[in-house]
Amino acid sequence: MVLDCAAIGDVDYTAATVLTRVIEHLRERHTRLAVSAVLDPVREQLDRYGISAALGPGAYYDTPGEALEAFHAAAGITGE
Numbered sequence: 001m002v003l004d005c006a007a008i009g010d011v012d013y014t015a016a017t018v019l020t021r022v023i024e025h026l027r028e029r030h031t032r033l034a035v036s037a038v039l040d041p042v043r044e045q046l047d048r049y050g051i052s053a054a055l056g057p058g059a060y061y062d063t064p065g066e067a068l069e070a071f072h073a074a075a076g077i078t079g080e
Contacts, residue, residue, distance in 0.1 A: 002067040006037035016049035036061040
């Protein structure tokens, strides 16, 4: 699942708490959350709240399309 963060300009404590719960909930269901188009100040907030660590490595993408391409590559899906 990819969350497009292009319109997110700030993450407060409540949002961080909810996002942490969502990540845990998805992980229990063998679903990974990734994010795209994260602004630098928002990335810093996600790092500070521990969200980046919870997401794990390789969870940040520049665009939703880049995330989709990575998914297709990992799943062995070709454009043919």
